[in-house]
Amino acid sequence: MALWKRNATVEQLNAAGHNTLLQALGIQVTEIGEDFVRGTMPVDARTHQPYGLLHGGASVALAETLGSTAAALCVENPQMAVVGLGINANHIRAVTSGSVTGTARALHVGRTTQVWEIRIEDDQQRLVCISRLTMAVVPRPPSA
Numbered sequence: 001m002a003l004w005k006r007n008a009t010v011e012q013l014n015a016a017g018h019n020t021l022l023q024a025l026g027i028q029v030t031e032i033g034e035d036f037v038r039g040t041m042p043v044d045a046r047t048h049q050p051y052g053l054l055h056g057g058a059s060v061a062l063a064e065t066l067g068s069t070a071a072a073l074c075v076e077n078p079q080m081a082v083v084g085l086g087i088n089a090n091h092i093r094a095v096t097s098g099s100v101t102g103t104a105r106a107l108h109v110g111r112t113t114q115v116w117e118i119r120i121e122d123d124q125q126r127l128v129c130i131s132r133l134t135m136a137v138v139p140r141p142p143s144a
Helices: 010-016 021-025 056-073
Strands: 028-032 036-042 080-091 099-109 113-121 127-139
Touching: 010 028, 021 056, 028 056, 036 056, 056 080, 056 099, 056 113, 056 127, 099 127
Parallel strands: none
Antiparallel strands: 028 036, 036 099, 080 127, 099 113, 113 127
16 A cells, blocks of 8 residues: 555656746656655756765755655645655765756654655665655645
């Protein structure tokens, strides 16, 4: 049985990123598995820091995007939303070109909180960054 309480396609998730940071950084959701959400991000001028390496903040943006997306798919009640409480990241390996792929998997999916682990790997499947994202499940604001 899949973890997800809401149905979404990769195309719908990517369309939601139009005109956002996701589009600016080139982040794309590529797969929704039984218990994971996967996506990619290019390592190029958009995501480099001044020394030509993948910017740690770009890695964190990818991690939060994938974890938040997965968290939202786990909330059945349309009156509820997910918001980030905290994120941490350990940057393991430098990347200068190509792309990185992140995979978000749940560590805990509760009624009021969720914790996600996001592994980001380079094109050779080497660990680049490991991140943990904590989400709160809260009532959706009336205007949302």
